[in-house]
Amino acid sequence: xxxxxxxxxxxxxxxxxxxxxxxxxxxxxxxxxxxxxxxxxxxxxxxxxxxxxxxxxxxxxxxxxxxxxxxxxxxxxxxxxxxxxxxxxxxxxxxxxxxxxxxxxxxxxxxxxxxxxxxxxxxxxxxxxxxxxxxxxxxxxxxxxxxxxxxxxxxxxxxxxxxxxxxxxxxxxxxxxxxxxxxxxxxxxxxxxxxxxxxxxxxxxxxxxxxxxxxxxxxxxxxxxxxxxxxxxxxxxxxxxxxxxxxxxxxxxxxxxxxxxxxxxxxxxxxxxxxxxxxxxxxxxxxxxxxxxxxxxxxxxxxxxxxxxxxxxxxxxxxxxxxxxxxxxxxxxxxxxxxxxxxxxxxxxxxxxx
Amino acid sequence: xxxxxxxxxxxxxxxxxxxxxxxxxxxxxxxxxxxxxxxxxxxxxxxxxxxxxxxxxxxxxxxxxxxxxxxxxxxxxxxxxxxxxxxxxxxxxxxxxxxxxxxxxxxxxxxxxxxxxxxxxxxxxxxxxxxxxxxxxxxxxxxxxxxxxxxxxxxxxxxxxxxxxxxxxxxxxxxxxxxxxxxxxxxxxxxxxxxxxxxxxxxxxxxxxxxxxxxxxxxxxxxxxxxxxxxxxxxxxxxxxxxxxxxxxxxxxxxxxxxxxxxxxxxxxxxxxxxxxxxxxxxxxxxxxxxxxxxxxxxxxxxxxxxxxxxxxxxxxxxxxxxxxxxxxxxxxxxxxxxxxxxxxxxxxxxxxxxxxxxxxxxxxxxxxxxxxxxxxxxxxxxxxxxxxxxxxxxxxxxxxxxxxxxxxxxxxxxxxxxxxxxxxxxxxxxxxxxxxxxxxxx
Numbered sequence: 073x074x075x076x077x078x079x080x081x082x083x084x085x086x087x088x089x090x091x092x093x094x095x096x097x098x099x100x101x102x103x104x105x106x107x108x109x110x111x112x113x114x115x116x117x118x119x120x121x122x123x124x125x126x127x128x129x130x131x132x133x134x135x136x137x138x139x140x141x142x143x144x145x146x147x148x149x150x151x152x153x154x155x156x157x158x159x160x161x162x163x164x165x166x167x168x169x170x171x172x173x174x175x176x177x178x179x180x181x182x183x184x185x186x187x188x189x190x191x192x193x194x195x196x197x198x199x200x201x202x203x204x205x206x207x208x209x210x211x212x213x214x215x216x217x218x219x220x221x222x223x224x225x226x227x228x229x230x231x232x233x234x235x236x237x238x239x240x241x242x243x244x245x246x247x248x249x250x251x252x253x254x255x256x257x258x259x260x261x262x263x264x265x266x267x268x269x270x271x272x273x274x275x276x277x278x279x280x281x282x283x284x285x286x287x288x289x290x291x292x293x294x295x296x297x298x299x300x301x302x303x304x305x306x307x308x309x310x311x312x313x314x315x316x317x318x319x320x321x322x323x324x325x326x327x328x329x330x331x332x333x334x335x336x337x338x339x340x341x342x343x344x345x346x347x348x349x350x351x352x353x354x355x356x357x358x359x360x361x362x363x364x365x366x367x368x369x370x371x372x373x374x375x376x377x378x379x380x381x382x383x384x385x386x387x388x389x390x391x392x393x394x395x396x397x398x399x400x401x402x403x404x405x406x407x408x409x410x411x412x413x414x415x416x417x418x419x420x421x422x423x424x425x426x
Numbered sequence: 427x428x429x430x431x432x433x434x435x436x437x438x439x440x441x442x443x444x445x446x447x448x449x450x451x452x453x454x455x456x457x458x459x460x461x462x463x464x465x466x467x468x469x470x471x472x473x474x475x476x477x478x479x480x481x482x483x484x485x486x487x488x489x490x491x492x493x494x495x496x497x498x499x500x501x502x503x504x505x506x507x508x509x510x511x512x513x514x515x516x517x518x519x520x521x522x523x524x525x526x527x528x529x530x531x532x533x534x535x536x537x538x539x540x541x542x543x544x545x546x547x548x549x550x551x552x553x554x555x556x557x558x559x560x561x562x563x564x565x566x567x568x569x570x571x572x573x574x575x576x577x578x579x580x581x582x583x584x585x586x587x588x589x590x591x592x593x594x595x596x597x598x599x600x601x602x603x604x605x606x607x608x609x610x611x612x613x614x615x616x617x618x619x620x621x622x623x624x625x626x627x628x629x630x631x632x633x634x635x636x637x638x639x640x641x642x643x644x645x646x647x648x649x650x651x652x653x654x655x656x657x658x659x660x661x662x663x664x665x666x667x668x669x670x671x672x673x674x675x676x677x678x679x680x681x682x683x684x685x686x687x688x689x690x691x692x693x694x695x696x697x698x699x700x701x702x703x704x705x706x707x708x709x710x711x712x713x714x715x716x717x718x719x720x721x722x723x724x725x726x727x728x729x730x731x732x733x734x735x736x737x738x739x740x741x742x743x744x745x746x747x748x749x750x751x752x753x754x755x756x757x758x759x760x761x762x763x764x765x766x767x768x769x770x771x772x773x774x775x776x777x778x779x780x781x782x783x784x785x786x787x788x789x790x791x792x793x794x795x796x797x798x799x800x801x802x803x804x805x806x807x808x809x810x811x812x813x814x815x816x817x818x819x820x821x822x823x824x825x826x827x828x829x830x831x832x833x834x835x836x837x838x839x840x841x842x843x844x845x846x847x848x849x850x851x852x853x854x855x856x857x858x859x860x861x862x863x864x865x866x867x868x869x
Contacts, residue, residue: 151661158631
């Protein structure tokens with residue numbers, strides 16, 4: 073394992089605090105803990121209050137913490153993000169929710185021009201210590217506006233951090249870190265794996281999180297540092313860089329093909345764990361990048377460029393990208409679009425050919 | 427098939443007359459004789475002053491009328507007279523005179539090449555000076571770029587304003603921001619953004635935060651009438667009403683958004699204050715060149731917000747007497763006579779005449795004050811120039827360009843900072859490396 077890779081590992085199943093929960097419950101737990109610990113944390117968004125969120129991530133929080141800590145908002149992403157910036161300027165630590173990442177665009181000016189620039193343009197007089205939570209990604213027959221992966225829109229913005237968990241254990245620890253972080257963070261929750269890890273084999277029954285080792289989530293407060301990747305599997309044959317749902321898909325495909333891959337779950341896209349990536353590619357000499365988002369100017373392009381620039385003399389094959397196609401996310405042809413086992417398998421074969 | 431159906435009345439070509447797109451056009455263009463006699467400014471003192479707890483629905487007349495205090499006779503009239511003592515009035519006049527002197531000098535500084543850009547607020551001084559004097563000093567203000575009067579009224583050092591305009595080594599914003607995009611947290615003055623209207627929902631959010639914490643401070647924000655067309659304006663009005671946020675939304679209707687007249691923001695058929703009605707906000711329309719009316723309206727709204735009676739939208743009816751910025755020439759799109767013909771006059775003249783009319787001021791003292799303001803600005807300019815002017819090498823060190831993007835410098839910015847320093851060593855190999863990291867000498 074790379075010396076720089078975060079060594080935080082989930083507790084063993086026999087630990088006395090063992091509790092197996094899904095990603096929704098892990099997120100709810102993180103929010104509950106932060107509301108309890110820090111009176112400046114507030115949660116707001118469409119349907120997050122009384123109802124507890126369309127994905128149940130905020131269920132029970134209003135009843136427990138009160139209406140001025142957890143509340144519903146008008147349907148206005150620009151307003152949600154804008155007032156969160158103002159609350160941050162006051163000294164609160166808002167955690168606004170955007171119901172689907174596909175609907176974050178009306179709030180983009182407030183995120184890009186305001187939240188991300190506030191510290192810089194005011195020379196630290198004002199900051200935006202906010203965490204924007206938003207379900208993202210496809211694989212759920214969400215069609216064009218419930219499936220998008222717009223992370224590259226945010227990784228391109230200086231001043232903004234982008235974090236994407238892939239397990240319940242990480243979701244809780246990373247979300248707590250995001251809320252405590254003094255920089256604005258986009259926290260994208262892969263809704264395809266809210267209830268269980270998804271391998272990409274959509275015709276097979278989905279397993280619940282309870283059978284996965286990373287669903288053991290301790291009660292109480294713990295953090296996973298931002299900017300640190302997680303080693304999913306250790307291997308010598310190739311490096312796989314992935315995040316969110318695609319971590320599980322890549323892992324399943326590699327297992328299926330008997331390929332011993334060094335799979336890195338990046339967890340934080342900005343700031344990126346470049347040392348872990350370099351150490352892995354220098355070891356394997358081959359690199360596959362996997363994401364659901366469209367290909368052109370996707371985050372994979374940045375990863376590919378970084379690996380090529382920094383590990384060029386260790387590379388034994390061109391860096392490959394497996395991504396969504398450059399089309400809007402389709403409804404009926406979802407599994408033709410989704411970067412699943414066939415596409416990943418082909419790319420692995422190509423990388424390992426020589 | 428059945429016989430052909432009779433032709434429907436809405437078939438193509440049957441709609442008479444043809445539809446016509448209305449594109450607003452200002453009344454006067456360059457070369458035209460300006461005549462504002464169509465504008466009803468009402469009588470000073472004619473508008474009643476409603477109770478500060480009045481329901482928005484009962485305030486319809488205030489959204490279409492015009493609250494005015496100072497009359498043609500230069501006396502204060504009616505229930506909106508804030509009855510300020512002469513000392514406060516003289517301070518108000520002094521701040522407004524200082525703003526004007528500052529604007530004159532900075533505009534000239536831009537023309538002399540000392541900085542890249544400037545924006546005056548000539549004719550609108552009352553809307554920032556008098557309004558902010560009606561607030562507590564720790565009420566948070568979220569200004570646009572034309573409220574320099576707030577900083578001056580709140581006692582922010584003008585030498586620091588000039589350092590920012592010059593982007594020099596003493597600039598508190600480290601040369602990162604375009605001139606006049608001030609930030610002054612210790613004066614409860616929010617960092618100015620170039621993106622229009624973004625400060626409105628932010629002010630509402632700040633006010634909501636103050637309410638969440640059970641604080642007593644309120645927020646006030648300023649936006650031009652042109653920017654009310656932005657979506658953020660709608661968001662701000664909605665959130666302010668929904669959460670009864672303790673906030674004042676000030677709309678400075680100065681008739682012009684760069685070259686487009688207020689008709690392009692919707693002014694031909696309604697007032698900006700009238701927008702409040704649809705949201706359930708208290709709406710007031712006020713003579714923006716009448717410092718006493720501005721003060722009184724802001725005070726009314728502040729009292730209302732402080733008493734948990736809710737937010738207020740105030741339209742200040744005024745006139746942008748000069749160009750939009752140093753990059754603008756208004757003679758290209760509007761009549762040169764507009765300024766002279768503007769029926770609400772000049773805010774500084776009107777307050778000066780009022781003080782003279784009540785026997786608390788005279789022309790000699792006015793002349794002495796104007797001279798004193800000009801000298802203070804001149805001295806501050808000289809002081810600021812010791813720290814450098816734009817492009818003359820006295821700026822913040824290169825490394826500061828990479829700081830404060832995040833709380834901590836990530837690896838990729840560290841690498842880019844090293845690159846910037848390396849590039850500089852290549853360009854100026856004779857300079858000592860400490861100059862690169864430290865004082866920022868050279869270009």
